[in-house]
Amino acid sequence: MLTAKNLTKNYGTHRALDGLNLTIESGEIFALLGQNGAGKTTTINCFLGFIEPSSGEAIINGLSVKDHALETKKHLAYIPETVMLYPNLTGSENLAFFSSLAGFSYSQKELETFLLKAGLQSEAHQQRVGGYSKGMRQKVGIAIALAKKAKALLLDEPTSGLDPKASNEFSEIVKVLSKNGTAILMATHDIFRAKEIATRIGIMKEGHLVSVIEAATISANELEQLYLQTV
Numbered sequence: 239m240l241t242a243k244n245l246t247k248n249y250g251t252h253r254a255l256d257g258l259n260l261t262i263e264s265g266e267i268f269a270l271l272g273q274n275g276a277g278k279t280t281t282i283n284c285f286l287g288f289i290e291p292s293s294g295e296a297i298i299n300g301l302s303v304k305d306h307a308l309e310t311k312k313h314l315a316y317i318p319e320t321v322m323l324y325p326n327l328t329g330s331e332n333l334a335f336f337s338s339l340a341g342f343s344y345s346q347k348e349l350e351t352f353l354l355k356a357g358l359q360s361e362a363h364q365q366r367v368g369g370y371s372k373g374m375r376q377k378v379g380i381a382i383a384l385a386k387k388a389k390a391l392l393l394d395e396p397t398s399g400l401d402p403k404a405s406n407e408f409s410e411i412v413k414v415l416s417k418n419g420t421a422i423l424m425a426t427h428d429i430f431r432a433k434e435i436a437t438r439i440g441i442m443k444e445g446h447l448v449s450v451i452e453a454a455t456i457s458a459n460e461l462e463q464l465y466l467q468t469v
């Protein structure tokens with residue numbers, strides 16, 4: 239579960255995030271929409287512990303990120319627009335390395351199973367990541383989330399730059415992760431993907447969460463209209 243309690247971040251006199259209150263339950267996918275600079279990445283960075291909030295708290299599975307920096311990271315997986323991997327290591331070696339940081343030691347067969355579940359074709363497992371496409375790197379990111387048994391997944395524009403097929407495959411795998419009980423927060427500019435994948439959708443403006451909608455109650459066109467009226 240992910241909880242933001244009055245989460246606020248100031249940069250000098252500029253308030254990037256203003257008293258955000260939000261809870262994302264296990265098994266839920268929450269899509270965060272909003273214009274450039276609305277505060278989406280700031281929210282994600284507070285959960286990751288990359289930035290310290292000016293006030294309020296980011297909480298993961300009941301633990302404050304500020305007070306339990308290492309413990310909360312173990313429960314988290316993070317997939318940005320471009321997943322950072324070691325280009326000279328293979329997909330399988332990257333997975334072994336990143337899951338070992340979370341305290342897991344997997345056999346070669348187990349690593350292959352995670353990569354296959356994440357949709358990465360077996361021919362690629364022993365190839366260097368330097369030659370991977372963007373979509374293949376995202377799949378290794380998903381495999382890392384699976385291998386870490388992440389309770390929470392943070393996605394920051396994860397389908398940006400993916401072709402429609404890769405983006406669709408990625409979304410299907412994210413849905414499987416949520417069905418396994420992961421709480422998922424996804425910042426995106428893709429209104430149609432948000433509607434398709436999310437259980438709830440939030441629209442941010444100038445550091446405020448101004449609308450929260452149940453995805454099942456709105457069509458993609460209605461969501462687009464609401465977005466345009468809101469931002």
Ligand SMILES: Nc1ncnc2c1ncn2[C@@H]1O[C@H](COP(=O)(O)OP(=O)(O)OP(=O)(O)O)[C@@H](O)[C@H]1O
Binds near residue numbers: 280281
């Ligand atoms: N390190 C920083 N120093 C100063 N201001 C910052 C810093 N990081 C972010 N900001 C400001 O905070 C505000 C929120 O930025 P944030 O990156 O959270 O927006 P976003 O919704 O993720 O935008 P985008 O869609 O462009 O990724 C913006 O006004 C941005 O300029």
